[in-house]
Amino acid sequence: MAGAQSVRPHSQEGEQTSDFQSRFLHDGRLWVHVHSSKRYKSSTLDLFLPTVLQPHRATGLALISRLLERGTQSYPSLQQLNRHTDLLYGARYFAATQRHGAFQTLRLHFSALDDRYLPRSEALLRKGARLLSDALHRPHAPSGVFDPDWVEQEKTGLLNTLAASLADRSNRAQRRCLQIMCASEPYRLSADGEAVEIKAFDEHTLTALLRDHLEQGVGHLYVCGDIDVDRACKLGEQFPPRTDVARKLFVGTEHTDRPARQVVEFGEASQGRLIVGHRSGIHLAHGDYPALLLLNLILGGDIYGRLYRRVREQEGLCYHIASYVEPMAGFLFVEAGIEAIHLQRVLNHIVDELHTLARQGPTSEELDNARRISLHRLEGAADHRDALIHFDLLRRLAAAPVDRLRLVDEVRQVQVESVRDVARHIVRDTAYLLAPGLTESAGGGV
Structure with a gap:
């Protein structure tokens, strides 16, 4: 294998780049990256949990992201969740899966008006961090598993999303080229999963997959707005520490002598x-x-x-x-x-x-x-x-x-x-x- 790529924990407690000041929490299991600026009227939180793209698992995570958008234990319906974000001065929340090369990330996003534009401080980012933490660790799960009705609805929704994507000839051609070109590499997989794999999932398998994903690799929390690093790290502390040893992610690209x-x-x-x-x-x-x-x-x-x-x-x-x-x-x-x-x-x-x-x-x-x-x-x-x-x-x-x-x-x-x-x-x-x-x-x- 050549072109090896990995996610490795850093030995230092923090680092400074041209755009972010970073520190890690929970023995390196969660990195907090802060872009401190007053140029924006809103502040944002973006949590990324990466893993290597894998068959079946990619489809399951795509379904999970859709379920995480629908409610938490504190807000067990989409209507209640939307009412909560509306009360936070029209804050925005979403969950999605995204592909970054051979990696699939489960992303949770929260954005809200910066406190300096409000009549009084509302600690909106703190409330947003709590919402993201609840969505991941305390999702709406009657009887300890995802709502089976929600699961069936989101399976249908994902099928429709995949069908619409493949109806676009550019998307279809790009995806097919990667599937052929990278037949034995994770680059061939989509962060939206595969339609033929959807029926294999139910509320039990998806709940177990979410628990497993929360123990994988290293998480990255990006905080952007009028905030310093110490305050941002306190937001990161709202995410429960994980107890398992972080799994290293290693991906390479093939170099073959096969004809074009x-x-x-x-x-x-x-x-x-x-x-x-x-x-x-x-x-x-x-x-x-x-x-x-x-x-x-x-x-x-x-x-x-x-x-x-x-x-x-x-x-x-x-x-x-x-x-x-x-x-x-x-x-x-x-x-x-x-x-x-x-x-x-x-x-x-x-x-x-x-x-x-x-x-x-x-x-x-x-x-x-x-x-x-x-x-x-x-x-x-x-x-x-x-x-x-x-x-x-x-x-x-x-x-x-x-x-x-x-x-x-x-x-x-x-x-x-x-x-x-x-x-x-x-x-x-x-x-x-x-x-x-x-x-x-x-x-x-x-």
Whole structure:
């Protein structure tokens, strides 16, 4: 295995990054990350409980997140829960599962107006922390298990959600490409689970799964607003300590010598949707990651990218084409809306542009443009709490020592030769086309 990633407890009692001041509680089982700022009118709490994506378990956690939104022992109905948040000056609460590379996180969120805008202090964040703690540790569970009627309703709801997601041809193509490309890796799994697994769950199995998940790994509580670290840590103390030894999460990416694959499947679509997956072996913790970011922008991560100019504007072979990076695994994807008859020509252009970058590197103008866009995005993230939280959580799950401002400095230092060298590491794995029609799927090597 290569590109190993892990969640490791830190030896120090805290740390400071460009965006968060962090401390750990409960012997490292819960990290509290504080972004102290007065620029926002609201304060937020975000609790993330990560685990490696696993078949069956991912579906169960997706169901659990839906159940946690419906009530607690103190507020045993959705109506009572909504009334409670309304009384907290229209506070917002939700639970969800999210995918971060090969990890699935159970996320609980609370946001409320900052106390300085209220007639008197209401300690809304303290009440929010209590709500999140109750939702996790004291959910509405008559007879000690989830309400069976709720379970059946949420099973139906999740089925509908999955069906709607797969009805979107872009989502379907991206998911199928990952399933084929990563057949034995957790990256193939969705944080929303699989429809065929839903019927296997009931109130007993879901209750047991929640208890087990609460004992896994390390939790991360992000606190953003006009609050200092000491007050934020007191909020973290509202979450009961876990007694089991934390389980280490370890994920790698495969590096194989197998030939590239080409798969065509047919379905209801007005036009073909092409997804081409490449492996680079360069993830967020890798020293060449800044160069990979810039290579992606030069290739197709922006409308000025090579693929857009050549395949869309010059050749007229697609309706849309773009590239993007999966930072946790070092995957580079190219997606395009094309007519099926143009498949091979589009694939040839993608190969040609990557080979040209590997031989010659980008022009100085291309590199400067890509650097400007990347710096604008990284520096602009300071204005968006969700973006700050997302990046910080990714780097922790990837065990990456780089923080946002250090990444800014490293992007500034990338040279033409660095991008050229990264291009030489990129290898096509799977080209997947979802084509209009009702014919059975077909596949073959490229």
